[in-house]
Amino acid sequence: MTAQGHFISFEGIDGSGKSTQARLLADHLRAQGHDVVLTREPGGSPGAEEIRALVLQGDPDRWSAETELLLFTAARRDHMERLIAPSLAAGKIVICDRFADSTRMYQGLSRGDLRATVDALHELMIGREPDLTILIDMDPGEGLARAKGRQGSEERFEDFGADLQAAMRAGFLSLAEEFAARFRVIGGADEVDTIAANVQDTVAAFLADRSDAASLL
Incomplete structure (x- = not known):
């Protein structure tokens, strides 16, 4: 029987360092011998990219919140079908930089009162939450300064x-309070290595708990 996969997402405001921490965690788990898929949203599959x-x-006003929601859901569906679900079925650890919680925030609350619509579309078209969500918490001003300092095209x-x-x-x-069973909040103001160590400890405890639960089946 193929071992169960594990689905871990990273969330946080822009500039929180979550992408760096997702990459560092993937490197750490691979060094321990785990089969890891590192991906991102929106994106992760050719169509979603x-x-x-x-x-x-x-x-900034190119799309309405409603149109964005449909586009993000379409991208997530393709991502789930072509990468996430097959990887989990193969027993891999999938680490995703953002998932549905970002849509709940950007399109569901911050850009309009669409949270119920986000959840309904997610249940209908995706039907899967991460097993563990790591929220890198960052001061908004510092996060925005970091994000703008990247000077990329996706701003x-x-x-x-x-x-x-x-x-x-x-x-x-x-x-994080609403979904307390799967969320873990880690401060993002420390040095990168300190945050990475906290993330690694959190994930180690999560994997140990999942292993113990599986052994009881």
Whole structure:
């Protein structure tokens, strides 16, 4: 029987360092002998990457919140079908930089009162939550400064400004309370190596608990 896979997502405001921590965790787990898939949203599959370019580039008002929600859900469906679900079925650890919780924040709360619609679409078209979500918590002002300092082409959401960042942080912390069973909050103000060690400890405890539960089946 193939061992169960594990689905871990990273969340946080722009500039929180979650992408760096997702990569460091993937490197750490691979060094321990785990089969790891590191991916991101929006994106992660060819079709989803095409949608990523549509939603993350261009004028901040390019899409309505409703249109964004449909685009993100389409990208996530393709990502799930072509990469996440097959990898989990093969017993791999999937680490995803953002997942549905980001949609709950950006399109569900911060850009309109669409949370119920986000959840309904997610249940209908995706039907899967991560097993563990690591929220890297960061001061909104510092996070925005970091994000703008990257000077990349995918800055559409950063261009909404500090108010959105503050709303996002509050929203993510609220989600961590709502889904307390799968969320772990880790401070993002420490040095990168310190944060990485905290993430590694958190994931080690999670994997041990999953292993213990599986042994009882």
